[in-house]
Amino acid sequence: MKANRRTDTKPELALRHALHRLGYRYRKDYRLDLDSGRRVRPDIAFTARKVAVFVDGCFWHACPEHGSKPRANEWYWGPKLIKNVERDRVNDAALILAGWTVVRLWEHVPLDEAVTTVVTALTASGLAADAPGAAGEQPDQDLPRNQPGDDSLS
């Protein structure tokens, strides 16, 4: 049985491309060794701003909308999926403890919405950081104001 497919799922790929087009630079599938000793590998990591993005598969991470447990082999999948979800939560907590902002997106989230969520998190952490555009990341231009589907600006 193949392990959790972690990288280069289509929604993740689309999100990465969109962020790249907006001028953001990130590391993909980058392993973080946290002080707690825990190793976490976000799908997309903005190391200077400490924003970790995960694009979670609806099945593997038990999305409330599409994560209906498989009827066959419930005895096998049930505990496995619960374990996945528990690990997600532990990883989130470890990241937050280490000063990271965690963004988790279901793979079913529309691209526009996913981009907006990530950009919002980056903007928030950018405001907190005293060195915008620190090593490894390009300085961000002014954020586009006319993002399609973005009605969250107030």
Ligand SMILES: [Zn+2]
């Ligand atoms: Zn879903």
